[in-house]
Structures are given as structure tokens and as C-alpha cells.
Amino acid sequence: xxxxxxxxxxxxxxxxxxxxxxxxxxxxxxxxxxxxxxxxxxxxxxxxxxxxxxxxxxxxxxxxxxxxxxxxxxxxxxxxxxxxxxxxxxxxxxxxxxxxxxxxxxxxxxxxxxxxxxxxx
Amino acid sequence: xxxxxxxxxxxxxxxxxxxxxxxxxxxxxxxxxxxxxxxxxxxxxxxxxxxxxxxxxxxxxxxxxxxxxxxxxxxxxxxxxxxxxxxxxxxxxxxxxxxxxxxxxxxxxxxxxxxxxxxxxxxxxxxxxxxxxxxxxxxxxxxxxxxxxxxxxxxxxxxxxxxxxxxxxxxxxxxxxxxxxxxxxxxxxxxxxxxxxxxxxxxxxxxxxxxxxxxxxxxxxxxxxxxxxxxxxxxxxxxxxxxxxxxxxxxxxxxxxxxxxxxxxxxxxxxxxxxxxxxxxxxxxxxxxxxxxxxxxxxxxxxxxxxxxxxxxxxxxxxxxxxxxxxxxxxxxxxxxxxxxxxxxxxxxx
Numbered sequence: 001x002x003x004x005x006x007x008x009x010x011x012x013x014x015x016x017x018x019x020x021x022x023x024x025x026x027x028x029x030x031x032x033x034x035x036x037x038x039x040x041x042x043x044x045x046x047x048x049x050x051x052x053x054x055x056x057x058x059x060x061x062x063x064x065x066x067x068x069x070x071x072x073x074x075x076x077x078x079x080x081x082x083x084x085x086x087x088x089x090x091x092x093x094x095x096x097x098x099x100x101x102x103x104x105x106x107x108x109x110x111x112x113x114x115x116x117x118x119x120x121x
Numbered sequence: 122x123x124x125x126x127x128x129x130x131x132x133x134x135x136x137x138x139x140x141x142x143x144x145x146x147x148x149x150x151x152x153x154x155x156x157x158x159x160x161x162x163x164x165x166x167x168x169x170x171x172x173x174x175x176x177x178x179x180x181x182x183x184x185x186x187x188x189x190x191x192x193x194x195x196x197x198x199x200x201x202x203x204x205x206x207x208x209x210x211x212x213x214x215x216x217x218x219x220x221x222x223x224x225x226x227x228x229x230x231x232x233x234x235x236x237x238x239x240x241x242x243x244x245x246x247x248x249x250x251x252x253x254x255x256x257x258x259x260x261x262x263x264x265x266x267x268x269x270x271x272x273x274x275x276x277x278x279x280x281x282x283x284x285x286x287x288x289x290x291x292x293x294x295x296x297x298x299x300x301x302x303x304x305x306x307x308x309x310x311x312x313x314x315x316x317x318x319x320x321x322x323x324x325x326x327x328x329x330x331x332x333x334x335x336x337x338x339x340x341x342x343x344x345x346x347x348x349x350x351x352x353x354x355x356x357x358x359x360x361x362x363x364x365x366x367x368x369x370x371x372x373x374x375x376x377x378x379x380x381x382x383x384x385x386x387x388x389x390x391x392x393x394x395x396x397x398x399x400x401x402x403x404x405x406x407x408x409x410x411x412x413x414x415x416x417x418x419x420x421x422x423x424x425x426x427x428x429x430x431x432x433x434x435x436x437x438x439x440x441x442x443x444x445x446x447x448x449x450x451x452x453x454x455x456x457x458x459x460x461x462x463x464x465x466x467x468x469x470x471x
Contacts, residue, residue: 031246
């Protein structure tokens with residue numbers, strides 16, 4: 001308890017504030033925790049079945065992910081005020097042919113779960 | 122006067138940190154396989170390592186013992202070369218699901234656009250890429266004619282992400298010491314923001330290669346270079362936490378020397394051994410995740426790391442800087458532990 005009190009006191013003193021952000025020998029810098037988790041399911045609008053192989057892109061970054069056999073995708077990405085996302089069927093008719101769709105998500109906390117439906121071509 | 126009180130406060134802070142010993146930083150030596158065959162490798166990794174990769178589930182079980190995790194707790198994937206694991210993204214995702222953040226140290230050889238994307242998707246938050254010189258000297262040390270080009274590409278990719286906290290590390294040796302200003306210019310041209318410099322200590326493959334070990338004069342020149350470059354404020358350059366450097370202490374780092382091995386830093390090694398930094402001599406192993414509870418070991422053992430009076434032996438016994446240095450870095454104690462392997466402060470004084 002006393003040790004923690006002293007620690008907090010030292011934390012407040014600028015002469016040692018940097019020592020709380022450290023790296024180990026041959027380790028990495030600290031993760032600055034600047035990310036958001038987005039997870040979703042892509043389904044066919046007509047049947048409600050999950051669609052595999054849809055490329056889901058965050059259009060304001062280079063990040064993308066493909067949906068799995070449950071239609072699920074997920075990624076961590078930078079914190080932003082909104083997330084424009086593009087859904088594209090890139091495997092032709094392999095898992096059915098679907099039209100491209102985009103949407104914009106507005107984050108309310110650090111995790112987003114959502115479902116989206118695509119129309120058949 | 123200010124320096125006097127600052128140092129006194131800092132010593133008090135270090136003692137306090139040792140008493141609290143909050144686990145903030147856990148290395149996971151997830152593979153011993155490596156795609157390079159570097160001249161200076163301290164762990165003698167190879168493509169055909171005899172050690173199997175540790176199954177992810179085994180590490181996760183150990184990770185789950187750490188409860189509660191501290192606010193800034195993170196797992197650092199290391200090796201070997203972590204990207205040799207085919208399931209590296211899955212490892213990252215599962216570590217996040219188990220309540221921890223993660224980062225990785227890489228030689229960059231396998232770090233391409235696709236891997237970059239997959240690792241970001243999996244929640245990687247920080248990255249360190251090794252770059253040991255310009256093309257010729259990097260390829261020489263890394264023992265591979267393509268390694269510079271691959272590391273260069275990895276740096277470009279890492280730099281393109283605003284989410285990654287990323288730095289470059291350089292092992293300074295006799296071949297690249299003269300190149301430091303050129304490496305600096307190169308890093309500026311790549312918009313790299315943070316650069317950490319190491320020296321190579323005579324262990325592993327480096328033990329029998331004098332070309333890798335700086336002379337005392339070169340070592341002092343390197344610290345001078347770091348000190349001068351820090352004043353320019355163009356890049357966050359620093360000397361690593363590998364050792365105490367006396368009069369250069371306030372000039373080459375953000376804070377004074379503090380070896381946090383076993384105080385804030387732990388590791389799970391490839392065979393399940395529990396230790397502090399992975400480059401610390403295996404004789405310091407404190408337990409094994411396959412027979413012990415990781416967090417119990419962290420909380421109840423590690424005495425040699427938290428009370429370093431035992432290091433006051435050999436040349437450290439009569440050293441006037443011992444109070445600030447406390448036996449230098451823990452990775453510099455080997456075998457019979459009768460003397461420290463390298464005294465950085467002595468190199469400066471010579």
C-alpha cells in the first residue's frame with residue numbers, strides 16, 4: 001500500500017515520469033492502446049445465410065479481411081470518428097455472386113459488432 | 122544540487138519498483154526457428170531448430186494465471202523469428218481475447234504487405250524491426266544478401282500505419298560504427314521516429330568474433346553520437362537499457378539506467394521455462410509453466426532479480442558507481458556469477 005502511494009507520488013514528479021514508459025532490452029516499444037475492435041457477420045439478404053469469401057475493407061486504411069465460413073470477419077484498427085467499410089465479392093460465383101455494398105459505422109465504444117446483408121447480383 | 126536529488130529520487134523509485142514488482146512486460150519465446158543465420162546471434166537460432174514451437178494453448182494457459190493484469194501489461198513475441206510461425210496472427214488474436222495486448226520483434230524478412238495487414242487485423246500494437254546498417258553491413262551481419270531489402274520494405278510498411286508504435290534497433294559493431302550518420306539519414310528519409318542502439322556482447326556466436334565487439338573508444342564514440350543526435354530532436358534516438366553508462370546516463374536515454382528484468386519484465390521461454398528477459402543466462406530460470414503457476418512464480422520467486430546485492434562482487438565490489446549501476450544488466454551475469462561480463466562504464470573511462 002505504502003509502496004503504491006510512493007509510486008503514485010513519483011509518477012507525479014516530472015523528473016521520473018518517463019520511467020513509466022519503458023522498453024526491455026531487445027523488446028518493443030509500448031502498445032499505446034490506440035485501437036478499436038470491429039467484428040461483423042455478412043449474410044445474404046434473401047436467405048439469411050452467411051457468405052464466405054467477402055472482402056471487407058476499411059477504406060480509409062489499407063486493412064482488409066475476408067469473411068470465414070460463418071460469414072464472420074473481425075479486425076482491430078485505429079481509433080477514428082467513423083469507419084467507412086466496403087464489402088466486395090471477389091471470388092466470383094464460388095460462394096454465390098453478390099453486389100458490392102458500403103456502409104459507415106459510428107463507434108460508441110471501443111468495440112463494434114454488427115450484421116450486414118448483401119443482395120445477389 | 123538538482124542532479125543530486127534527482128538521482129536520489131530515482132534510486133528510491135527503483136527500490137520501490139522492485140518491491141512492487143508489477144509484471145508489465147512478458148516475453149514469449151514462441152519459436153526458436155529463424156530464417157536468418159546472423160553472425161551475432163546470442164541464442165544460436167536456426168531454420169532447423171531442435172526445439173518445437175510452443176503450442177499456443179500452452180502459452181495461453183500460463184497467461185491466464187496472470188490475474189489481474191496490470192494496466193499496461195503486454196506480451197512481446199520473440200524468438201527465433203516469430204514470423205516463422207504459421208499461426209502468428211492467431212496467436213495475436215488469442216492473446217487479445219485473453220485480455221493482453223501484444224507486440225513483436227522481427228528481422229523483417231517475412232514482413233510483407235499481406236503479413237502487415239494480417240498482424241494489424243490481429244491487434245498488434247507495437248513492433249521492433251532490426252536494421253544493422255546500410256545494405257552491405259546489414260547483409261554481412263545478417264548473413265543474407267536480401268535481408269536489407271526485406272527489412273527496408275518492412276520499415277516502409279510499419280511506418281505507413283498510424284496505429285503501430287514502432288522503432289528500429291541497430292546492433293552497433295566495428296563494421297557499422299562509422300556508418301551511424303548514414304543510417305541516421307536513411308532512417309530520416311524513411312520517416313522513422315524512434316531508433317535504439319545496442320552493442321553486441323560476447324556470448325553465443327558473437328563470443329568468437331572480435332569484429333562484432335566495439336573497442337572502448339568506439340563505444341564512447343557511439344554514445345557521443347547518440348548524445349549529439351538527441352539534441353537535434355529529429356528522431357527519438359536512445360541507447361538501449363543494456364548497461365549503465367556513467368557520465369552519459371542523462372544524455373543517451375529518457376531516464377536513468379534501470380534493468381527491470383524480473384522487476385517488471387518476465388518471460389516464458391521455448392521449453393516453458395520462466396525467466397526475465399530471454400537473453401539472460403539460463404541459470405536464472407525460476408520455474409516452468411508446465412509444472413508451476415506462472416503468476417505464483419512471478420510473485421513469490423525472482424529474488425535474485427529484485428535484490429541485487431549479490432552482484433556486488435568481482436569488479437563491482439569496489440565500484441564507486443555501484444549504487445546507480447547495481448551490477449549492470451542482468452544479461453551480463455553468466456556461469457559462476459563471480460564477475461560481470463561487461464562493464465559499460467569502464468569502457469567509457471578507459
